[in-house]
Structure formats: C-alpha cells, structure tokens
Amino acid sequence: xxxxxxxxxxxxxxxxxxxxxxxxxxxxxxxxxxxxxxxxxxxxxxxxxxxxxxxxxxxxxxxxxxxxxxxxxxxxxxxxxxxxxxxxxxxxxxxxxxxxxxxxxxxxxxxxxxxxxxxxxxxxxxxxxxxxxxxxxxxxxxxxxxxxxxxxxxxxxxxxxxxxxxxxxxxxxxxxxxxxxxxxxxxxxxxxxxxxxxxxxxxxxxxxxxxxxxxxxxxxxxxxxxxxxxxxxxxxxxxxxxxxxxxxxxxxxxxxxxxxxxxxxxxxxxxxxxxxxxxxxxxxxxxxxxxxxxxxxxxxxxxxxxxxxxxxxxxxxxxxxxxxxxxxxxxxxxxxxxxxxxxxxxxxxxxxxxxxxxxxxxxxxxxxxxxxxxxxxxxxxxxxxxxxxxxxxxxxxxxxxxxxxxxxxxxxxxxxxxxxxxxxxxxxxxxxxxxxxxxxxxxxxxxxxxxxxxx
Amino acid sequence: xxxxxxxxxxxxxxxxxxxxxxxxxxxxxxxxxxxxxxxxxxxxxxxxxxxxxxxxxxxxxxxxxxxxxxxxxxxxxxxxxxxxxxxxxxxxxxxxxxxxxxxxxxxxxxxxxxxxxxxxxxxxxxxxxxxxxxxxxxxxxxxxxxxxxxxxxxxxxxxxxxxxxxxxxxxxxxxxxxxxxxxxxxxxxxxxxxxxxxxxxxxxxxxxxxxxxxxxxxxxxxxxxxxxxxxxxxxxxxxxxxxxxxxxxxxxxxxxxxxxxxxxxxxxxxxxxxxxxxxxxxxxxxxxxxxxxxxxxxxxxxxxxxxxxxxxxxxxxxxxxxxxxxxxxxxxxxxxxxxxxxxxxxxxxxxxxxxxxxxxxxxxxxxxxxxxxxxxxxxxxxxxxxxxxxxxxxxxxxxxxxxxxxxxxxxxxxxxxxxxxxxxxxxxxxxxxxxxxxxxxxxxxxxxxxxxxxxxxxxxxxxxxxxxxxxxxxxxxxxxxxxxxxxxxxxxxxxxx
Numbered sequence: 001x002x003x004x005x006x007x008x009x010x011x012x013x014x015x016x017x018x019x020x021x022x023x024x025x026x027x028x029x030x031x032x033x034x035x036x037x038x039x040x041x042x043x044x045x046x047x048x049x050x051x052x053x054x055x056x057x058x059x060x061x062x063x064x065x066x067x068x069x070x071x072x073x074x075x076x077x078x079x080x081x082x083x084x085x086x087x088x089x090x091x092x093x094x095x096x097x098x099x100x101x102x103x104x105x106x107x108x109x110x111x112x113x114x115x116x117x118x119x120x121x122x123x124x125x126x127x128x129x130x131x132x133x134x135x136x137x138x139x140x141x142x143x144x145x146x147x148x149x150x151x152x153x154x155x156x157x158x159x160x161x162x163x164x165x166x167x168x169x170x171x172x173x174x175x176x177x178x179x180x181x182x183x184x185x186x187x188x189x190x191x192x193x194x195x196x197x198x199x200x201x202x203x204x205x206x207x208x209x210x211x212x213x214x215x216x217x218x219x220x221x222x223x224x225x226x227x228x229x230x231x232x233x234x235x236x237x238x239x240x241x242x243x244x245x246x247x248x249x250x251x252x253x254x255x256x257x258x259x260x261x262x263x264x265x266x267x268x269x270x271x272x273x274x275x276x277x278x279x280x281x282x283x284x285x286x287x288x289x290x291x292x293x294x295x296x297x298x299x300x301x302x303x304x305x306x307x308x309x310x311x312x313x314x315x316x317x318x319x320x321x322x323x324x325x326x327x328x329x330x331x332x333x334x335x336x337x338x339x340x341x342x343x344x345x346x347x348x349x350x351x352x353x354x355x356x357x358x359x360x361x362x363x364x365x366x367x368x369x370x371x372x373x374x375x376x377x378x379x380x381x382x383x384x385x386x387x388x389x390x391x392x393x394x395x396x397x398x399x400x401x402x403x404x405x406x407x408x409x410x411x412x413x414x415x416x417x418x419x420x421x422x423x424x425x426x427x428x429x430x431x432x433x434x435x436x437x438x439x440x441x442x443x444x445x446x447x448x449x450x451x452x453x454x455x
Numbered sequence: 456x457x458x459x460x461x462x463x464x465x466x467x468x469x470x471x472x473x474x475x476x477x478x479x480x481x482x483x484x485x486x487x488x489x490x491x492x493x494x495x496x497x498x499x500x501x502x503x504x505x506x507x508x509x510x511x512x513x514x515x516x517x518x519x520x521x522x523x524x525x526x527x528x529x530x531x532x533x534x535x536x537x538x539x540x541x542x543x544x545x546x547x548x549x550x551x552x553x554x555x556x557x558x559x560x561x562x563x564x565x566x567x568x569x570x571x572x573x574x575x576x577x578x579x580x581x582x583x584x585x586x587x588x589x590x591x592x593x594x595x596x597x598x599x600x601x602x603x604x605x606x607x608x609x610x611x612x613x614x615x616x617x618x619x620x621x622x623x624x625x626x627x628x629x630x631x632x633x634x635x636x637x638x639x640x641x642x643x644x645x646x647x648x649x650x651x652x653x654x655x656x657x658x659x660x661x662x663x664x665x666x667x668x669x670x671x672x673x674x675x676x677x678x679x680x681x682x683x684x685x686x687x688x689x690x691x692x693x694x695x696x697x698x699x700x701x702x703x704x705x706x707x708x709x710x711x712x713x714x715x716x717x718x719x720x721x722x723x724x725x726x727x728x729x730x731x732x733x734x735x736x737x738x739x740x741x742x743x744x745x746x747x748x749x750x751x752x753x754x755x756x757x758x759x760x761x762x763x764x765x766x767x768x769x770x771x772x773x774x775x776x777x778x779x780x781x782x783x784x785x786x787x788x789x790x791x792x793x794x795x796x797x798x799x800x801x802x803x804x805x806x807x808x809x810x811x812x813x814x815x816x817x818x819x820x821x822x823x824x825x826x827x828x829x830x831x832x833x834x835x836x837x838x839x840x841x842x843x844x845x846x847x848x849x850x851x852x853x854x855x856x857x858x859x860x861x862x863x864x865x866x867x868x869x870x871x872x873x874x875x876x877x878x879x880x881x882x883x884x885x886x887x888x889x890x891x892x893x894x895x896x897x898x899x900x901x902x903x904x905x906x907x908x909x910x911x912x913x914x915x916x917x918x919x920x921x922x923x924x925x926x927x928x929x930x931x932x933x934x935x936x937x938x939x940x941x942x943x944x945x946x947x948x949x950x951x952x
Binding site: 139176289290382451 | 607818
C-alpha cells in the first residue's frame with residue numbers, strides 16, 4: 001500500500017469522533033571515517049504509522065513501525081481504546097480544517113548509498129592527500145529523507161519531503177595535539193566541495209603549530225556562524241511560551257506573564273524561522289506525533305509561515321500551540337524546523353572581522369553545551385577544535401581550550417558586532433537541527449571559566 | 456524467570472536469519488550477522504496532575520551486517536519476508552563494496568565461543584500489561600500530593616521500554632533476549648519572590664518492571680513526602696561562596712560523574728580515535744594501560760554486563776559475545792577498557808568483553824558502555840561517617856547539569872541539593888553550586904568510599920554516542936565517596952551577575 005492509501009484506510013475505520021493519521025517514510029545512508037579510513041557505514045529504511053484518535057475530549061496516540069495492511073485496523077483500534085480510556089485533553093479543540101494538497105498523490109522520495117557516488121571518491125582522494133600531508137581525517141557524512149503524510153478526519157491532506165544532509169570533517173595532526181573542524185549542511189551533497197573544505201583544515205592546522213597558553217578570563221571573542229547556531233538553537237529550544245508563562249524560564253516576567261516585547265539586544269538583531277527560506281527549506285505545516293508543552297496533536301496541518309522570535313532586538317514571539325496561545329494571550333506560533341539570525345545590512349564577513357580585530361579569540365565551535373541555570377539560561381560547555389589568537393588583524397597561533405559559562409540571552413545584550421549571515425552547520429546540535437543561517441558575532445567579554453587540557 | 460513474549464517468538468526469526476546469512480554467504484561475505492529487534496517505548500507526561508501527552512511507539516525491523524573483503528557493510532529493513540531479508544543482505548554486501556575504496560584497515564574479529572540461548576532481564580510486572588489509566592492515576596495522585604503541600608507546579612513522567620532481540624551469525628551463534636526498564640520522575644517547582652527553582656526525585660531509572668512504582672526497589676511515597684519542604688528550604692538557602700571545599704558525593708550524583716569521567720574515558724574506541732570527530736577521544740590513551748594512576752588507591756571500578764537490574768545488562772551483546780564482568784581500574788590504576796570484537800583482536804586483548812550494542816534495528820552495533828561501577832570498601836563507612844570527616848565542605852545529592860570536554864579531562868556538574876558541612880555535620884542547604892575538576896585530580900583526591908550497604912545503582916536511559924547518533928541505557932553503581940579540595944563555582948557569579 002502507498003502511504004496515502006494507509007492514511008485513507010486508517011481514517012475510514014469507525015470507532016472515534018475524529019482522527020489524525022501520520023505516515024512517516026524514512027530512508028538513510030551514511031559513511032563514517034577515522035584516521036583516513038572508513039569505520040562504519042550503512043543504509044536503512046523505516047516506515048511508521050501514527051494514529052491519533054479523539055473520543056469526546058480524550059486523545060489516544062499509538063505509533064507502530066513496519067505496519068502491514070492487515071495490521072492497520074489493530075493500530076487504529078489501540079489508539080481508539082487509548083482515547084476512550086484517557087482523561088479529557090487540556091489542548092482539545094477542533095482539528096485544523098483543510099483540503100487535499102495538490103502534491104498529495106506524489107510517491108515518497110528516497111535516498112540510497114548512491115547519494116555518495118561523487119563524495120566517496122572525493123573523500124578517498126582527501127584521505128590520500130591527508131596521509132601525504134601529515135593529517136588524519138575523521139568525520140561523518142549522512143543523508144536522510146523523511147516523507148511525511150498527514151491526513152485528518154476534517155479532510156486535510158498534507159505531505160512534505162525533507163532531505164537532510166550533513167558532512168563533518170575533522171583533521172588532526174598525527175600526534176593528535178592539533179585539531180581543526182569544518183562542517184557543511186546540504187540537501188543532496190552536490191554542493192559539497194571536499195577539496196576546499198580540506199584546504200581550510202590544512203590552513204587551520206598550520207595556524208595551530210604555534211601554541212600559546214592563555215589563562216581563564218573574559219576575552220573579546222569572535223564566534224563563527226556555527227558556534228552562534230549552537231547557542232541560538234538552545235535559546236530557541238528554551239523559548240516555550242507555556243513554560244515562560246508558568247514562570248519557569250528565562251523568558252518569564254517576574255511577577256507573572258512573559259518577557260515578550262522586552263529588549264534583549266541593543267543591536268537590531270532578528271532571530272526568526274521561515275519554512276520557505278532558500279537553502280534551509282523545511283515543512284510548511286505542523287506535524288505533532290504527541291502533545292507537549294510546546295505542541296499539540298490537534299494542530300496537525302496548521303500552516304506555518306515566517307515567524308520572528310526576536311525582532312529588531314526585542315523578544316517578539318515564543319513557541320506555542322493554538323491551545324497555549326489561548327492560555328498566554330499571545331499569537332499562535334508553533335515551532336518551525338529552521339532558524340535564521342541576521343543583523344543590520346552590510347555586515348562583514350568573518351575574515352573581515354578578523355582583520356578588524358586588535359586582540360581577541362577566534363573560536364571554531366562549541367561542545368557539550370548544557371544548561372546550568374534556567375533562570376538566566378546560563379549554559380556551560382567547551383571550546384573545541386581550534387581557539388585561535390588574533391592580534392593586529394591576523395591569526396598568530398592557537399591557544400588552549402576553555403570551559404565557558406555564558407547565557408545566550410545575556411550575550412545578546414553584549415554583542416558589539418554582527419557579521420554577514422550564511423548557511424552553517426551547528427556542531428553540537430546537528431543530530432537534531434541542521435537548517436540554520438547565522439552571522440559571526442563579536443562579543444567583548446566572553447566568559448572562559450577555566451582551561452580545558454583537551455586538544 | 457519471566458519468558459520472552461510469545462508474539463515475538465512467533466515471528467519467523469530463524470527462517471529470516473537463514474535467508475540473510477545464506478544470501479550474504481553466496482555473495483562472498485566472510486562474516487555475516489542478522490539481528491531482528493522490536494523496541495517498544497511508552498512515555499507519559501503529566502503537568503499539575505493532568506496528562507499532557509503520551510506516546511506508545513515501537514520500532515520493529517532487522518539488520519544485516521557483513522564483512523566483505525575486509526570491509527564492513529550494513530543494511531537495515533522492515534519487511535519480514537525471506538525475500539526482503541535476502542535483498543537487504545545483498546544491500547549490505549553492496550555497501551561494503553562501495554565503501555571498500557575508503558577502507559585501509561581490514562576488519563577481523565576476535566573469536567568468541569558459539570552460543571545458543573535465551574535471556575530475560577529481572578522484572579516482575581511487564582509495564583505494558585498495566586493499563587494506561589492506572590499509570591496516569593498513580594502519577595496524578597503523586598502530583599496532587601505535592602501540589603497539596605504548597606509547590607506551584609509539578610511535572611511527572613514515566614518512560615517504559617521493552618526491548619526484544621534475536622541474533623544469529625555465520626559462526627552459528629543464535630540468541631533471543633528480552634529486557635524491560637522503567638524511569639519514573641517527578642519535579643516540583645516553586646517561586647519565591649523573584650527566584651524560581653525546582654527539585655526532582657532521586658529515584659534512578661532501573662532494569663525493573665512496574666513493581667518499581669509500587670514498592671519494590673524504591674519508596675516513592677517517602678521521597679515525595681519530603682520533596683516540598685526540601686524545595687522550600689532550597690529556595691531560601693544562602694548562595695554558595697565560590698572556593699575550594701571537601702565534598703561528600705551521594706550515589707545519586709556520583710553515578711553521573713562516573714559515567715562521564717570513567718565510563719566514556721575507558722571506551723577503547725574513544726581511546727583509539729574512532730570517536731574523535733564526534734564524542735571525542737580520551738586522556739586514558741592505550742599506551743597508559745596498566746600504568747595510568749587514574750585515582751587514589753581505594754578506587755576500584757568494574758565494567759559489568761551481568762548486574763541484576765542493570766540497564767546495560769544483557770545475556771549477549773550485538774556481536775554474539777556473552778555478558779561479562781571485568782576490571783577497569785584496580786587499586787587506582789587503569790587496567791582495562793570496554794571492547795568490541797574488532798578492537799579486542801586489534802590490540803591483542805584476547806576475547807571481547809561484550810560491549811557492542813545497537814540501539815535499534817536500523818543502526819549498526821558500536822562499542823557502548825557496560826554498567827561501569829565504583830566498588831564499595833569492605834567494612835567501609837556510612838555517608839554520615841564520611842560527612843563526619845569533613846570540617847568545611849559540601850554534601851551533594853542528585854544529578855542535574857553536566858558537561859565534560861572531548862578528552863574527558865575537564866568537567867562541571869551541578870546537583871539537586873547541596874548541603875553545607877561544618878565540623879562534620881550538615882548545616883543547611885546551599886544554592887547556586889557547581890563543582891568543576893580535572894578527572895584524574897578529582898579521583899586522586901578521593902580519600903574514602905562507603906561500605907557495601909551504601910552502594911546504589913544509578914543510571915540513565917539516554918547515553919548518546921556515535922554517528923548516526925545512538926542512545927543506550929546504562930547503570931552505574933557506587934557508594935557515597937569523599938573528595939578533598941574540589942573547586943566550587945557560584946553559578947550566579949559565573950553568569951556575570
């Protein structure tokens with residue numbers, strides 16, 4: 001059966017007042033390598049049927065993989081029973097109304113190991129070049145395609161095909177004391193230039209030949225787009241409206257309500273999501289397999305458009321469902337699967353920002369980022385794979401790694417320069433979030449709390 | 456002992472395995488393994504005693520892993536017919552062939568006896584046999600009890616997993632396993648003036664069934680009865696003065712420090728660089744085996760795949776290796792690593808100690824953590840006796856924030872509760888505390904560990920590693936332990952306030 005036929009059969013069965021049916025078809029291919037050689041690889045395929053049944057105000061959700069046609073009724077029956085057993089759902093409301101999307105009947109898209117047909121030989125050449133140049137390459141290439149089909153008993157039919165590709169390249173010296181990293185987000189690997197990425201790594205390993213020890217402290221720091229992405233993704237994930245309204249996050253207003261409307265950054269920064277943004281296109285409607293603080297199964301199919309989270313430096317919106325929007329009195333702004341940050345027009349490139357730096361640190365990426373204090377959104381983590389000292393506009397060597405303690409919210413208020421935004425791959429969170437466009441940032445006093453011996 | 460569910464055994468396990476292994480052999484594979492898994496996970500989340508969301512999902516599928524011309528090939532599928540399985544076996548061989556130009560290290564595996572058997576973890580009540588409404592009612596009652604005692608909000612969750620796994624390889628090993636785990640957790644939240652804070656139950660996730668929620672292995676009513684007052688005290692506690700203190704660390708916090716600074720640091724794939732681009736490497740490099748002074752002489756750490764109720768306990772791993780117990784740190788010295796079959800042979804360490812694991816049918820096995828545990832001291836002290844030996848220090852309970860660098864040197868942890876220790880006695884809670892150290896400095900500063908009666912098994916469902924990312928459950932047992940001269944941060948000051 002096609003996914004569309006599965007949706008229709010599950011919706012047609014009796015037993016519930018309303019129903020949402022989601023079919024996810026997933027294919028993936030990956031290559032992993034270390035020390036200039038392949039370590040693991042694979043292809044996989046998955047298929048998942050999720051049935052959300054509504055009986056009265058009760059909701060039942062059952063999700064099963066590899067469902068055969070004769071098993072559909074069993075999954076539907078289990079979801080119906082769970083709905084009959086459930087307490088009334090607080091987020092219950094009429095399902096999103098809609099029609100059948102024009103592309104509904106198209107088959108699911110797929111990937112295979114063939115997506116690496118050009119990449120694999122290029123990697124092989126890079127391994128050989130690295131071996132000859134005294135470098136060891138480590139990394140990972142992955143391509144995923146998710147095709148999701150959403151149907152509701154109100155007649156809505158939506159589908160979306162989401163390709164997600166990522167490449168991480170990490171070069172090390174043979175004694176492992178120098179390390180550099182580059183990453184790329186891609187939809188299909190046709191835009192990935194392995195030789196150019198490897199050249200960047202070679203340059204950075206050269207920079208690292210001069211080692212400089214620096215003590216902990218607050219330093220003027222240039223955050224490259226990938227590091228900015230990791231900090232802003234955590235901020236985004238922490239911006240649930242309901243939690244803020246309940247007084248549990250940095251976006252809670254003391255005494256009640258939220259900080260929406262409050263100035264967070266002195267510079268006119270925008271942080272937003274936009275499903276249609278070129279290069280980071282993502283699904284234009286809500287897909288919710290379960291309800292939570294930030295999403296509701298009743299919102300499946302809800303149309304998503306550009307949403308400003310921070311506009312001109314002010315907190316503009318928080319993530320929420322139609323239900324929580326009623327509770328908080330704020331607009332309906334569900335989560336979207338990309339994140340874009342931009343400053344004023346005319347921002348410099350990272351290279352130009354380096355050239356304009358008298359003395360400061362240039363980071364490569366941040367790692368092991370964890371929340372220390374939700375009240376301030378204080379995060380801790382490590383610098384990784386290259387912290388470079390910039391003096392008089394040039395990189396003069398590599399300094400030790402640091403543990404940082406910083407709040408991305410507090411940091412927004414201290415930024416002194418926003419560079420030109422570009423598509424980037426976050427390092428820490430790219431297992432979950434790859435579609436970002438971020439600028440480099442200059443922070444006058446980034447808190448390097450202690451030295452890490454790691455290199 | 457419980458039995459494996461009949462509906463899993465009713466699947467055509469051996470017929471599918473035969474089809475996969477035969478096809479792989481026909482296509483020239485030197486080694487082939489077939490694994491069929493069903494992982495069922497149910498999660499409930501309540502907020503203020505109302506069900507906020509639930510999910511009941513399974514992941515049923517199979518994987519074929521081959522070695523062809525010295526190169527790994529892996530493919531996963533979902534259609535449970537001999538024809539489809541054979542096709543996926545052919546895909547795995549193709550993946551090996553496509554990947555061969557990138558491979559410079561031929562794959563060879565340490566030998567392992569052929570096994571045939573069945574293993575089921577220790578549990579009494581299958582949580583999937585308990586009606587959803589009963590679970591919601593229990594969590595709701597517990598939540599209501601906390602709300603009635605003056606906390607502002609309560610979140611409650613219950614995660615339940617049943618993992619069923621059939622494995623067969625070309626050497627002749629055939630095993631079938633089933634294990635169950637549960638993790639209930641409640642967090643109370645309260646605001647005092649302009650300050651808000653929360654406190655979570657210390658009950659660890661365990662390899663038990665629903666009986667864990669009804670009196671076996673943990674006393675939830677007793678812990679919940681104390682939570683509101685403890686949270687109220689925390690909200691008005693003084694902020695810690697940053698500096699250097701002696702610490703007594705409870706097992707509810709120390710398990711995570713063990714996990715991050717010993718468990719991951721003694722994974723041989725990390726030490727050899729296979730995780731260098733992602734999870735990282737390890738300061739405990741292979742050349743330091745049997746010489747590195749990891750900690751003080753009272754430090755003894757084992758890896759264990761056999762611990763009763765351990766989250767990483769199995770009968771056999773995903774390379775057909777029998778579960779074992781082995782030494783990692785003995786009398787303070789690094790003496791062992793966690794291994795898979797390839798690395799065991801490569802480094803001349805003999806048999807694998809059974810640490811290969813895949814979190815789902817769609818992922819290949821990678822080297823994953825055993826239950827890595829700090830052993831208690833025979834006739835060792837109680838927590839109170841450890842505290843009595845501290846003049847100016849802090850007693851740490853419960854895990855919260857954690858972070859460690861990519862070579863496992865520098866770490867920073869917070870907790871659920873911190874108590875000031877003055878002249879050998881507890882003197883009220885402190886706020887805004889984090890401890891920060893370098894791994895070997897920390898473990899070398901350990902001057903006492905508790906006795907066997909203080910030993911508690913902590914752990915987590917969601918240890919992440921590998922690319923594609925995989926999660927694995929793991930337990931860590933330990934007694935409370937005392938550490939001298941540890942750096943304490945004030946987290947508010949760290950935030951620049």
